[in-house]
Amino acid sequence: MNLSCIMRDQKYSFGSLKEVLAKASEEKSGDIMAGVSAGSYLERMAAKVVLSNLTLQEIYDNPVIPYETDEVTRVIYDDINEFIYNEMKSLTVGELRNVILSHDTDSHKLARMSQGLTSEMIAAVAKLMSTIDLVLASQKMKHQAFCNTLIGEPGKLAYRCQPNHPVDLPEGILYSLKEGLSYGSGDAVIGINPNNDSVESVKRLLTMSHEFITKWKIPTQNCVLAHISTQIEALQKGAPIDLMFQSLAGTQKGNEAFGVSKEIIDHGQALMRKHGTSTGPNIFYFETGQGSEVSLAADHGVDMQTLEARTYGYARHWKPFMLNNVSGFIGPETLFDGRQMIRADLEDLFMGKMHNLPMGIAPTYTNHMHSDQNDQEIAGILTAVAGANFYMGVPAGDDVMLNYQDTSFHDDASLREMLHLRPLTEFEKWLENMGIMENGRLTKYAGDLSLFD
Amino acid sequence: MNKNQIEDIVSKVLANLGNTQSPKQPTQREDDAFHFSKEDVIGVENPKNKQTIAHARSITPARIGIGHTGTRMLTSHYLNFRIDHAAAQDAVLKDVDEEILKQLGLPILQTKAEDMQTYLMNLDSGRRLNEESETWLKKNGEKGKQVQVIVCDGLSSTAVEENIADLLPAINQGLSLKGITFAKPLFVKNARVWVQDHVAQIVNCDVIISLIGERPGLASAKSISAYMIYKPNEKTVEADRTVISNIHEGGLSPVEAGAHLSDIIADMLKYQASGVHLAKQRNQ
Structure with a gap:
């Protein structure tokens, strides 16, 4: 494996593939904090040059965290289709970029390639891609999944209605839910983040959302974003769950910090098959985001973007209904400003789609980050053009429980209108029956939560 | 502007x-x-x-x-x-008003993050006490109590200023009623949650609870989170911590929180566990 290059009469050498990947990454504060980022602009370019010349086989033979010691690496490698991998293994990363962007490569070809690519290969190629590269490549891929409804059809854009309340007041949650529905948000899922993670409280919110969906015959799915072990308990006690939620990381150590493992997720899946309320087969909702591993000191010296790709390689094992990327949720120590957040969102959307995942994006910012609403809206437009399956829907973008900003009901409606996208098929019919939408546009009755009186 | x-x-x-x-x-x-x-x-x-x-x-x-x-x-x-x-x-970007800390009689400790920029950009710097504070605590901290409370500015000094005067007495009262012993509370400046592991190891308590200013939201910059852990050590992971968030007048009020937190602490002492392990045991 050749880890050095001569560029402009200067020799650059790197000690490992892990180092090349980290230094080839676009600038991000989390990689600087971890001490793995390139030391100069030219060193970053030298790392990209070296990376472009490595073969997929060289990456395959050198996982950034060993197979023997890391469950995420094992899941990724065990799920690779060896035949497809062998077809491509002599390609360099630079050649892989050319193949992905070529007019001769369509969605079906990419979906086949995906099955032979490890997550590090996908992370590597993204490091050689610009904003337009990432958007164009992402546009080629649109992955569908089915829970109670079908997500990911061309021309559709769905939303999770996120009606959180600071102390889980059921009536308060219901009003925010009604507000969201009245703007056309909630076709991806009605997903409540609980403040109180106790089984009883989680069960109460699951029952409440299930009864509301049933009463108003809403074609969607419910979810309460508690820890998976809490949801498993609730399910065993008879709580109605359409979608099971969990946050994931790209290293075993990161997942241990989250209190999750393959065994626990498998267990959750088996119980959902037995007791879950949805049609399926896709019954998981996963959340991920660049920076979680470094925040938990579980990064093993691997850069944030490569770890994010590994999270997708892990997540795809369970064929989720939704994979939501929340890069920007942590703070300036991982993504310093809007520019880094926008870059992360574009990389993550592309890398997720390259893993054949039904991807959504939550362009988010916290109040201690150098970012504002304008950055968020740019990230939203770019990733919507790039064909994200879904976004979050938060009242005016202000999550009053989690204390950060995400896409608003208004932004959601705006993205649909701006890009001529429609809600999921069944849900749009429901909106029309409710008088909220007509010919893909919100009516004058939209935005009125008292419609449900 | x-x-x-x-x-x-x-x-x-x-x-x-x-x-x-x-x-x-x-x-x-x-x-x-x-x-x-x-x-x-x-x-x-x-x-x-x-x-x-x-x-x-x-x-x-x-x-x-x-x-x-x-x-x-x-x-x-x-x-x-x-x-x-x-x-x-x-x-x-605002510091906690030291007058308030003085009135509450809280000794002021400091992490290795000497300024806000270091604190924001380098997580590790906020996870350990600096040498001076470490030495002070070894000498002056109350050792071997069941519970140690630390107050941390975290990402909102306003949250500390608004809640601590009500929250601290409420916790003290809750613990006293249950006959649980606790050390004199401390304030840690520029602190991350994990600084509690460092403090707990020095004062040798069973349960440590950090009352930390949450990152400010738009609706409120006044929210405190309580992170609790039973006997943290080198193998401690995030899922070992129990967290109650949104403590402020518009959420879980400081007075209610005092009673709620002391119930949880009593359970931690009873089951000798925290985080997901505690949740599992409580549900059995």
């Missing part, structure tokens, strides 16, 4: 829209200034039931019932949102 500048811009915008209330002169006396109303009004045009919307808005701080123009927010709601964001950004 300060408040006056924002008000100035707002008034100019409204002047362009032909609003008669706006001043004609670019310079003006203080009492002529356009008063931008913080009041958040119902923006829904011709709702089916306005009372329902008013009631909804009274029970949640979520920005609902705000209406729209096209698919966008109305100007006043948009500006209020941006003003709240600006205020939250400013709040992060």
